[in-house]
Amino acid sequence: MGFVASIRPAGRVKGPSWCFAFSGQKIVVEKRNERISLPLSHDPHSFGLDSPPIYLGALNGVDCLAGEITEGRELPETMTLVGLRQLFLSVEEDLYLVAGRAFQLVEFERNHRFCGKCGAPNQDKPNERAKICPNCGIAVFPRMSPAIIVAIRNKGRILLARAPRFPEGMYSVIAGFVEPGESLEQCVQREVREEVGIEVTGIRYFGSQSWPFPNSLMVAFTAEYAEGEIRVDQEEIEDAGWFTPETLPRIPDRISISRKLIDAFLKEVSSKQ
Template sequence: MRALLGHLEEDLIWVAGRANHLLHWHRIHRFCGRCGSPTQSKADERALVCRQCGLVNYPRLSPAVIVAVTRNDRILLARNKGFRIPFYSVLAGFVEPGETLEACAVREIKEEVGISVKDIRYFGSQPWPFPDSLMIGFTAVHAGGEIRMDKVELVDAAWFSRDDLPEIPPPISIARHLIDAFVQGH
């Protein structure tokens, strides 16, 4: 799926992405998580139901926040160990049970680079079906602390100015939309 980014028209990528998301969900919910019996598609809604105990499973959606943090006229970008292509991006992380999106943004930034942020504002959202995420984008402003990188997750993290950006993500991603908005001065 990721290999299609940049090769298909954007509308088609999201159609293929939705299919990828649903196929992935089907593959990992073939059996009931409660009693272990086989599941089957439910007739009247998009769900998988257990043939034995009737437990209904809806498509799994994993929300993640993605945050563009700025400090004066610079943006925080990091290189993640998991990136196959060596680009720098804004930080992101999965929302935990019982957590607000804003609290998740504060926690993720603190965990990954050790700084505090303020003025958290909603930016926009994007399905990210690789395999089952929904990215919720925010902007935030540096409130305190210097970068202390989580070396398990990141290989580099730094503040970059508009005219000195490193390699950044492809135009289709919300990560890129956040960086583009910073470049345009929004």
């Protein structure tokens, strides 16, 4: 069944719901025997939500609710706060992706309480995930920043790069935000040229993933090396190189689309052997 998004439940919310409660940048989780999990609760207000919960939809028939609690509020003894990146190492992928959606919508509610043009209090837009100003009519929608991510292949090798912000020893594929006025394919070519100095061809769509770091829609591609020598920009990228399946460095966790691109490369190379 998976996740079915909705701005309101089909009927009265019954039974326990998945509760995605945030305090600042962290999410409330249950902690038992050093393991963490997301809470199922009949009463999301038991966490001390500051406002009515946001209805997200249903995951495998279980309603999902989100909200915000005041930073510093005392939690029940079995609860604690963790960052989203820590969470994705501890829960199933579909649940984590809903948590990412919840985080972005809670942030949207927090940052768009008032109209950015006239300052009047915003209202929820009926039948849509948006806010509208009753005074001047300006509508705003949750922020979404499109970004490309691309696996570049070259004769059984894949180009991986290291950004200064990565964990020690980790490399990944090239990624970057789309600029106004450019297509996704143009963004692939520009980001690759800017970050590692080479040209690519044969750009093909691979898939997409919502990624809340921050508010991103990652649109994934594969591409083939065309020409040029690797020259890293020393700003966003500090090292890059071609890797075979046997020489791969540390790579991202399986939940990310960057890892899915790398795994697809490994599968393709293995199938040709």
